[in-house]
Amino acid sequence: MLRICDLSKVYGRTVVLRGLNLELKDGIYCFFGPNGSGKTTLLRIISGFEKPSCGRVFFEGKEITGLSPQRIVKMGIAIAFQLPRVFWNLDVEQNIFLACMDKKKVKEVVKTFRLEEDVKTIAKKLSQGKIKLLQISMSYATNPRLLLLDEPFAGLDVGNVRLLIEILKELVGKKSMIITSHRPKLLRGIANKFFEIRGGKIAGSYENPT
Amino acid sequence: MISEIFTSAFYTAFSISILLCYRVGKILNLSFASFFTLGAYLSILNPLLAIPFGASAGFILHKLTKKLSIANATIFSLGFAIAIEEILRIYFRTEYIILPVQKITLFGEMVVGSHAISGLISTAFVTIFLCFLLSKKSINLRVMEEDLELAEIYGVRTERLRLIVLTITGTLIAFLGSLHNPGIVYPTLGWQYLIFSVIIATLANIFERAYLFAILFAFVITCLPKFF
């Protein structure tokens, strides 16, 4: 599904990714590691929000390196950022509608992400947890074959973490996902494989991290 | 060429004033257009009147905009500029006033006398400002340019510094308006000088040493046409 060849990213003198090689089949993958290890940069490169310094990215056999984010979304990869990016002055329904342009799909997504009560609420009036859910639901609504979730649990309280885990469990087998997290344990029973990133390289891969 | 040098000195002082207000005072001071016009109108009575009036206008502007964001402070300065222009229009009750222009000979070249004076005053301002920048006392100014919150944390009296910047530049622009006699005075006179200076300031602001580049750009833009 996703193939990454010799991917590197340099910001000034800082090397964030060093010749990363990876081949992923359909499934759910968790990338974990310390701050600055390159997790977010990797997702931003795959989704087209960053251009790699060198290396190539292939999705379902087609090269997507350097394509615009809009193009990549249309090819079937969607991203939900760590810091939520939503349409703040539009309501939840409009936010999700913009991602799929299909009213039936909006109802389905709203149900999946437990946003039924907030359908007509303006995004800026939602709680932090709901905003996070809204953003993930928007990415999901684009009907991607690969969903990239950058630190989905960051900034969430226990209740919302539980709710998100519950939703992710429902998506197992339905969507391929790459999830970055500081807390890989939360993804036990969800992710098929765990990759540890350190210093811009894959430091190890595990079926079940301890 | 002497005339061009005076003009470039005038625009350097104007652009540096804009840069100072923008970088230190966090305001794109569009009121300068009317400060200049205010000075030009006051020159009919007495050019020196521009000094207290310019300082007061700068002081009032600081007081009314000190808590506003850059965008809102700038909008306020635009409203303030229009208000001053309209007060001048109502007070003087004429569309325009023609002023006599005296020419003098300097090093064999005919130069407008008032332009020479405004050029010299501008040169003095720029020189003093550059000397200040080279001194240790300019550190507060630089910190405030970099980060307003950080400056406050380090104990810089940002509000006082902003007041000084807005008052001094306000005084300077009004005084230059009273000296730089264009031959005709009308309520929107200052805008053409402001636009030209904003262009110079915008170009200079791209660079880290914006004030030095303001001198360079003002010189190039005003003197270059002479060579073609």
Add this chain to the structure above:
Amino acid sequence: MLTKILLITLFLLFPLFLGYYTTFIALISIILGILTISWHFMEKEIGWVSFGHSVPFGIAAYLLALNPTLLFLTPFIFLIFLFFSFFGRRLFPFATFIASIALWNVSHYFVLNGKGGEEGFGVPFSMSLGNLYTLSMALLLFCYVFFEIISKSNLGLKIKAVRDDEIAAKSVGIDPIRFKIVGFFFSTTFASVAGVLHAVSFSHVSPSVFSPFYALFPFVVSKISFDKRWACIVGSFVIVSLSHSLSAFLPETHYILYSVVLMMIAVVKKNAENL
């Protein structure tokens, strides 16, 4: 929406039955109403505050005066705003304002050095006041309905999405540049239409079409109309009527109002990111 349109139509028809001077003042209000509604769309839906809507307004007027065939250039005026949008939302109002003032100054030389006299360039054709009023009224109604429909359409929703967050828009597959261009295009095109009508109604185009009166008029009217689209039409009538009725005692009254509104808005909305 139908009730609003009906009420607006009745409101606009009323001056037609009054004297020549009143009808002419109403005509100017209608033309500036089109300018204001086009500006309002740009601020509310696209999220860009322009202090230089006199730029498309004035350029279109000048194109008509120079040679009506040059009007084919008006659809490209949005490129000027697109260029200024690279300065960012915060500097955009001032960049457009400076551009309008620069054009105001430059056009004085242009008029004197070109074929124009002191009053500016003459417009090659004219219309009777009644016909021009009816045409302007129809265009104002069309402009109002057009922007109402666009605002509620999927296209409008995408334009609003780009206004709210360009990165979020990209992440759901919306091209921000494309929708920004579409928005700018609609807004500047209607501002150009207003410019053309203005030129025809005065039979000449003077540099004042770029003056702060036209540059700031939409902003001030929109603010005193509490940002309501329909109220912008009434607001336009109020400012134009006030300006003309008081001109005998206190010329340029509108500028005093402008300065008050600008200062008030800046103070009242001191915490707002984008005005």
